[in-house]
Amino acid sequence: MVFNLAVPMTLAYLTTPLLGLVDTAVVGRLGEASLIGGLAVGAILIDLALTTFNFLRSGTTGLTAQAFGRADAVEIQATLLRSLMIGVTCGLILLALTPLLLAIGLYLMDPGDKVAIATQQYVQIRMFGAPLALGNYAVLGWLIGLGRTKTGLLLQIVLNGTNIALSFLMGLHLGFGIEGVAAATVISELLALLLGLSICHRLLAGNKRPSSERLFDRAALWRLANLNADIMLRSFALLFAFAFFTAQGAELGEQTLAANAVLMNFLMIAGYFLDGLATSAEQLVGRAIGANYRAGFVRSLRLTLAWNLCMAALLSLIFGLFGETLIAVMTTLESVRMEASHYLLLAALLPLTGVLAFQMDGVFIGATWSREMSRMMLVSLSAYLIAWWLLQDFANTGLWLALHIFLLVRGLTLSVRLPVRVRQAFRQS
Incomplete structure (x- = not known):
């Protein structure tokens, strides 16, 4: 399924x-x-x-x-x-x-x-x-x-x-x-x-067919508006996080900027696969919430998390084993290749540190718990900026570590909020 x-x-x-x-x-x-x-x-x-x-x-x-x-x-x-x-x-x-x-x-x-x-x-x-x-x-x-x-x-x-x-x-x-x-x-x-x-x-x-009264129901429209505002805030915060990564890489020099750009393709590739699995979580979790079926929710959560973890581990293994080859495909500049190789392991581990964030995004979107998503994204963004401030003496290594912290905090904060929201959603089941 x-x-x-x-x-x-x-x-x-x-x-x-x-x-x-x-x-x-x-x-x-x-x-x-x-x-x-x-x-x-x-x-x-x-x-x-x-x-x-x-x-x-x-x-x-x-x-x-x-x-x-x-x-x-x-x-x-x-x-x-x-x-x-x-x-x-x-x-x-x-x-x-x-x-x-x-x-x-x-x-x-x-x-x-x-x-x-x-x-x-x-x-x-x-x-x-x-x-x-x-x-x-x-x-x-x-x-x-x-x-x-x-x-x-x-x-x-x-x-x-x-x-x-x-x-x-x-x-x-x-x-x-x-x-x-x-x-x-x-x-x-x-x-x-x-x-x-x-x-x-x-x-x-x-x-x-819905009547005009149902279609323009104030409560339904207000719920959609709130949902949209929260997801928009979350999207802007995410865009800012990656723009900040690029900007800080640029301050570290042209070679570092180019190497980081090459390596970020690993996260982009992983994102396509993990987003696909997150989509299944959206549908299965949303259906369980609508049916007020707690057992179905828990089963959907476990299944999608297990597959996400397997996919993330596989992607990290592929990036670790064949990363040098992938870098060579993406750039012919030897200096950029060498710079990217220094941070290959950190880039290869991104699917594993980010897997919980992708998984929880799918769960919270399907359950329409958008307010938690936006709030925890702001918490994660704050942790990211603080981490970079503390780790900036480590130059580009510190920047990559801060990015890992950002992804980890995104997943962990949403996971911490999950039991509370589940109890609220299934009080009567």
Whole structure:
């Protein structure tokens, strides 16, 4: 059951970095370095804008799984419709704010005139897809909440596969350049959303449509708003933690910055696999909470934790044994390779120190205990900054140790809060 839910989403997550590589390869063939820079800066701005609304995926998953556990067909549909309304509305607001977002982003990043022009060309087109992208977040979260991760995989394959094909077609063969790459993404988002909505419509029970009063129920909307705010705060804190790691690495020198960037790919790769297993925890835990079934909750927790630990141990072993080879694949610079080798063991252990954080994220998202997530993230971030302050005399080794402490504290603090929340959730069972 765990792997039936986890494997499709792991494969779905793995299609995302492939898309980024293809877009870079397409723009890289246009013969202008400024276009590559424009794509990189533009992608960062788009990712920051859309990542803000990640709650549309995770929040929708938890609420849908709980409604599914209660066998509440009306609330299942209402959750999808509420999330779609919020997603499309927020996407339209982002589109309207595009000039402001561009102005602030280019001012802060100061990429140079040619790169700035390329960034504007890319972002102005990509932002037309913001309502579509956020709509896809809602659809994907709803399908995961129902346990239909294979359907989620299908949508991600359609989205990213179409995007890759259209990027080559429009960016290179039709000669639209970076604007063609941006338009390819928008078209792909539209196709994926139309397919997703078609699939959702077939899954909806025609005689279980929510009334307008149910759809706009103040308590349900307030719960969703609180859930969204907490997940947003947690996401920003997480982004800050990794940005801080990069910034401190930059202060230690160019070679250290490059080596850290190479090694952080190990955590990114591990994240795709552990996130897939966390997705299964979201669905199983949410269903148990909705059904008020404590035994099911405990069994789901144990199963997903056991598989997460096995996966983390395997990943750490692979990184430890083949890390030098992976470093060589990612960079040809001998100085960077040597620098990265010094910290290979610390990077290879990241899946093990971070496994509990990934696991607990899945559990708390599925249970919609978002307030604990945001609070414990702030506690973990504080521990991270204090650890770096205490360990900064150890230079980059201290920075990596602080990162490990951050991941450990994230998992441990949520684990400490888990028994309390379980007792509260299952008082009547």
